[in-house]
Amino acid sequence: MNKQICEFEKAVVKELTQSVQNEKLALHIKECGGCREALKVAGWMQNFAAAAPKRALPTAGFIWWKAKLIEKRAAGKRAAQPIVWTQTAAIILITITSVWLVNKYQSKFSPVIENFSASFELIAAPFLIAFVCAAFICLAIAFGWRETSKKTN
Amino acid sequence: MQIFDRHLNTNFPFVGKTTVEAVSRAMNEATFEEIYKRMARPLWSYVSRIAGSQTLADDIVQETFLRYLRSPLKENDDAAIKSYLYKIATNLVYDHFRKTQRENKWRIFSTAEQESEIVYETLAEESDMMRVFHNLKPQERALLWLAYVEGYEHREIAAVLNLSTVSIKVLLFRARRRLAQLLEGER
Numbered sequence: 001m002n003k004q005i006c007e008f009e010k011a012v013v014k015e016l017t018q019s020v021q022n023e024k025l026a027l028h029i030k031e032c033g034g035c036r037e038a039l040k041v042a043g044w045m046q047n048f049a050a051a052a053p054k055r056a057l058p059t060a061g062f063i064w065w066k067a068k069l070i071e072k073r074a075a076g077k078r079a080a081q082p083i084v085w086t087q088t089a090a091i092i093l094i095t096i097t098s099v100w101l102v103n104k105y106q107s108k109f110s111p112v113i114e115n116f117s118a119s120f121e122l123i124a125a126p127f128l129i130a131f132v133c134a135a136f137i138c139l140a141i142a143f144g145w146r147e148t149s150k151k152t153n
Numbered sequence: 154m155q156i157f158d159r160h161l162n163t164n165f166p167f168v169g170k171t172t173v174e175a176v177s178r179a180m181n182e183a184t185f186e187e188i189y190k191r192m193a194r195p196l197w198s199y200v201s202r203i204a205g206s207q208t209l210a211d212d213i214v215q216e217t218f219l220r221y222l223r224s225p226l227k228e229n230d231d232a233a234i235k236s237y238l239y240k241i242a243t244n245l246v247y248d249h250f251r252k253t254q255r256e257n258k259w260r261i262f263s264t265a266e267q268e269s270e271i272v273y274e275t276l277a278e279e280s281d282m283m284r285v286f287h288n289l290k291p292q293e294r295a296l297l298w299l300a301y302v303e304g305y306e307h308r309e310i311a312a313v314l315n316l317s318t319v320s321i322k323v324l325l326f327r328a329r330r331r332l333a334q335l336l337e338g339e340r
Binding site: 037038040041042044045046047048049051052053055057058060061063064066067070071 | 182185186189190193194197198201202207211214215218219222223282286297298301302329330332333336
């Protein structure tokens with residue numbers, strides 16, 4: 001038997017698929033183990049393909065509609081993107097401004113903070129405010145994102 | 154909008170990329186329907202045979218056409234479109250197998266049903282032929298199908314399976330030999 005694919009193999013397989021009788025080829029098949037094997041496998045494969053179950057597939061219209069729907073959703077998300085970026089930028093700006101203001105007018109706040117808690121260190125106040133702002137930002141972003149997702153879906 | 158971006162860029166430079174109308178103009182529904190009618194059934198047979206699951210084939214064929222719509226070929230040549238669709242589908246099948254393997258690797262408490270899902274489906278619905286075929290590797294199944302059912306040339310198979318034309322000759326020979334041995338063993 002041939003160790004590699006025989007040069008006649010293609011013609012042999014074609015013979016099988018087109019049911020063409022060719023004496024020269026028939027003679028070759030008798031002599032060539034590789035071609036016999038190819039013929040056998042090709043025959044088996046074609047029987048196997050013919051036995052494939054018939055199953056109802058979705059219509060082309062459905063696939064088309066689904067593709068458009070996916071695109072509309074993606075377009076909606078892309079359209080909402082600048083809004084989310086603007087929201088984020090605004091909230092970051094507010095936070096930075098708040099921290100800066102707190103630092104600048106710390107002396108005015110300090111008596112209030114001292115009254116609020118004796119053990120509360122003044123240096124922690126800006127960080128606390130920043131933390132509260134950050135939490136607020138996260139909530140706002142999450143809420144905004146959820147709302148835009150709802151609209152696009 | 155990414156659908157038909159390539160067409161939009163070339164054919165409709167002044168049309169807004171994000172309009173659904175532009176999508177319809179790039180490829181109309183009727184054209185797609187024609188392609189789908191011609192290609193869907195053979196593609197489904199191919200995927201169901203190499204993946205070994207009809208349910209999986211349904212999903213993969215659908216995803217294949219969705220991806221085709223997202224970035225269709227410029228050529229309207231049937232052979233090119235077919236080859237393109239087969240390539241997408243084959244990659245999706247491979248991705249599925251890779252994902253399943255990864256999940257099974259990390260799954261500590263996997264049930265027997267989960268592991269033998271594909272085998273169960275194929276055994277229940279079909280004959281010894283399917284069982285024999287599934288003793289081959291996915292790549293071998295794809296090779297044999299493309300060569301002996303679709304009648305593809307080596308270079309066409311290479312394009313679909315992302316392999317070199319030279320290696321197809323050897324791989325196909327090995328796959329054929331293996332199937333022949335399995336068929337001998339069945340007797």
